[in-house]
Every structure is written in structure tokens, then in C-alpha cells.
Amino acid sequence: MQADHLLFTGVIRGSDDNKLGNVVESWSMSHHSADDADPKPSRIQMRNRKRILEAALDVFSQHGYRGATLDQIAESAGLSKPNILYYFSGKEDIHVTLLNGLMDTWLAPMREIDPEGDPLNEILRYVRRKLEMSREFPRESRLFANEVLQGAPRIGPHFGADLKPLVDETAQLIESWSKQGRLAPVDARHLIFSIWSTTQHYADFDAQVQALLPDDDTHAGAQEFLDTLYKRLLSP
């Protein structure tokens, strides 16, 4: 799977059990009475919902929830505002849909940490993937950052449901590695925070990074630095 589309990958590719699939499902739910089976969304529904979410990702990630307007989203999607409200029940619905769809994808790299793999190697691979995501999907990163910055009013519930179990599990794995002496001892949760913050920094604070860095080499430099950082921290 190429890394040039995250949020909308599966749908674009045509698979049917994925983020946008769920998204469309949830739409059906909100427009039909609960008794009839979900009629499969038409080609045109798929296309337009996709367009809207794409446009909304642009706008929300750039201006934040309140800073974004339906008109901007509509314009960017090439649809009229009422038309957008035909597909989504409101501004918040779009935002939540985006956030929900993003969650799984965002956590995927952590899920891919292999308990059977070489500890240091697994962590370094995770760091690299997270950094890659910052480069490839800065909009998603900023959407997320905006939401959490404002106190996670809309995604907060997911923290307990999806994020926490995964983090707990991963932290346990890392700490078991530490105890076995296969990693230098660290607080696994703070380690995870540091990985998130250092990698996402390059997307979320891009304006600052660009202003301070000689340019172009940004990502290569970051990659190398983070590699060194976590090698020195974690080598047993």
C-alpha cells in the first residue's frame, strides 16, 4: 500500500471495509429510519462525500474547527453549501466524520509494532513511520493537533475507547522488553509521547521549522536525528 493517501485510501482503491466505508455507513444511518437495511450508497454519494471530506480536511486542518466555514468547504469541494448539507447533517458532522476516519489510520503504525521483532528495531521502525506520516499527511496531523489543542471536545471519547487500550498494551510490551534487558530502561508512556511529539512537530509546526531550517534537507535531517536520538536512548 502506497503512502500517498491515508484517510481515503480504501475507498479510492475500492475496498469496502475501511474508514470511508464506515463514514458512508454512518451517513446512511442518519438519513434512514433504523428499521430498513442500509441501502448501499450510490456512486454519486460516494464521490461527493469523498470530495466534501477532502475539502473539509484542507479547510479544517488549516483554520481549525471554528476558523473553518461551510462556504470554504463548499467552494473547495466544488459544491454548493446546501448541497453539502444534503450529505452531512452539519458542520460538526463533517468534522467528527473526519476525525473518526482518521483515528484508525493514525494508530495503525503503533498497531504494527511486532512483539516478536527485535525491540530496538521495532521502535525505530515505528519512529520512521510516524515521521513519514508527518511528511505525507501534514493535514491529518494538523487536524488532530487542532482538535487536541482545544481540549479534544469531539475526539475525546475515542481516547478512552481506542487510544488508551492500545497505548497501554504497547507500553506494557515496551516495558517487558526493558525488563528483559533488550531495551535500556525507560518509562514507556513518556517514550511514546516523545515519539509522537518529535515526529508530529515537523507537520504541526512546519511554519516554524521552515523559518529556521536551511531548507530542503528538513526531512532527511529529521530522520537521521531521530534515529540517533532513539538509538542512544534505547540501546541496552
Add this chain to the structure above:
Amino acid sequence: MQADHLLFTGVIRGSDDNKLGNVVESWSMSHHSADDADPKPSRIQMRNRKRILEAALDVFSQHGYRGATLDQIAESAGLSKPNILYYFSGKEDIHVTLLNGLMDTWLAPMREIDPEGDPLNEILRYVRRKLEMSREFPRESRLFANEVLQGAPRIGPHFGADLKPLVDETAQLIESWSKQGRLAPVDARHLIFSIWSTTQHYADFDAQVQALLPDDDTHAGAQEFLDTLYKRLLSP
């Protein structure tokens, strides 16, 4: 100077050559013709501008620029909206004033790195101070994060003027330390980014951190982790 008041320290404490002092000065500038000398702002002006900026810091840091409303600021400041516009020329003026006042303070810890001190010690002290600032001044951190996330539309100019020279200088210092073998070799600029991101993370992503951490020990744990992180990275 204690670290329990950042942006408004001096004024609250009554000293007169500090951020808010400058803030008030800039106000005078915008309300009088340029030919007469600045009449010193009255007690009441100081007090009300202070209140407004305090309230605005609350509101802007919580909701972002566009998410914040003058009415919220007014309410929080205990003044009427038109009254607020008597002291500031508009919403943007308040925001810019806040950001400008914050800049110096935000950079202070970096300025305090002592070229004569012990390298590792100086960096660790810097990390600790930054982390402390995240704990003590989360609003300021979020205000900043919000601004940079949106592309630094209002603070961008400062990057070239204030931030870049200081970062360049500090990076040079760190790299000279590296070359002298007093620090393990690192890319100084990425090191700085990592310090910023890991420390500010605890303020900016507090909603997430709180959801994932067993609680209370948050800061002690962070402190210890970051200490370890940078010791292992930088010990020669």
C-alpha cells in the same frame, strides 16, 4: 526572577521594564499622533489593559484566534465590548499584542544558556526550564501552538527577526561543543526542535496526556524521562 509568572510578571509585580510595559507603550503609539512624547499611561489604563490581555490569553489559548470572540474576552475581563475596543483597536490588535509580549519571554530560557557553563548541564537545565514553562504556562504554550499551527500568520515576521538569530547562535554554540567533544555529535537544530516538541507537548496535548497517563505523576515522570533522554543522547 521566579518562574511563576511569565507574560504578566513584571506588571503584576510592579516592575516597569518588561513585556507588558512594552505592550502599553505600543498602545500609546497607536492612539496619539506621533509628534508628542508618550504620556505615561494612567493607573487605570494599565489595569484595564492587563485585565483584557489576561482574559484574552484565556480565551485565545482555549479557542484559537477565530474561535475566540470579543464578547467572551469582554465577559472574562469584566468589561463591555466597546470598552475593550477603547483600549485595543480590534481583535487582531489584542492577539498581536499578546503574541509580541510572549515572544521575548518564550525565548528567555534559550538566551540563558551559558556558553561558559558545562555543555550537558546547560542543555539539561534548558530542557528542565522549558518543561517547567509547559507546566506553569500552558495557556501561553497553547496560544503559541495555535498560532504556528495556522501557519503563523501574525507571528511569522518575528521568526526571522527574533527567533532565527537566536536559534542560529545557539545551534552554533551547541555544535562547537560537539566538535570539542564535550557533547556527543548531534544536529543542533533538530535537537532544539526535539526539546521544544517534547516539552511543549505536555501543555499543548494535555487533553491527550491526561487521558493516557495514570495521573498525578505526569510532570515528575516527564522530568525524569526527558532528563534520561537527553543525557543518553548527549553524553560524550
Add this chain to the structure above:
DNA sequence: GCGTTTTTTTACCATATGGTAAAACAACGA
């Protein structure tokens, strides 16, 4: 082709919001 359903457009609305004018009021110096 034709009736039915889905999609899109046109024309609105209510509210929120940044901002202003000018009157009322308070403080202050003479």
C-alpha cells in the same frame, strides 16, 4: 417514455460577531 426517487439549486432566515457613533459619566487640573 414515464413516474418515482435522488440530487442540486434558489431564495431565504436567525443568529453571532466585529465594530462604530455618540451620549453619559467620571476624573482631574485650575
Add this chain to the structure above:
DNA sequence: TCGTTGTTTTACCATATGGTAAAAAAACGC
């Protein structure tokens, strides 16, 4: 105390914005 200056309130306004109703236009099933 009076006039002047500085401060606050009252009453507004223009625009932006999220959202709706209902007609018009496509699409679709047969």
C-alpha cells in the same frame, strides 16, 4: 466649581455564517 480630558455605556450596524424550505433538475427503474 467649572471646564476639560479620559472612560464607560447605550444603542446600533453590516456582514458572515450555519442552517432550512421548497422548487427545479437529474437519474433511475421499468
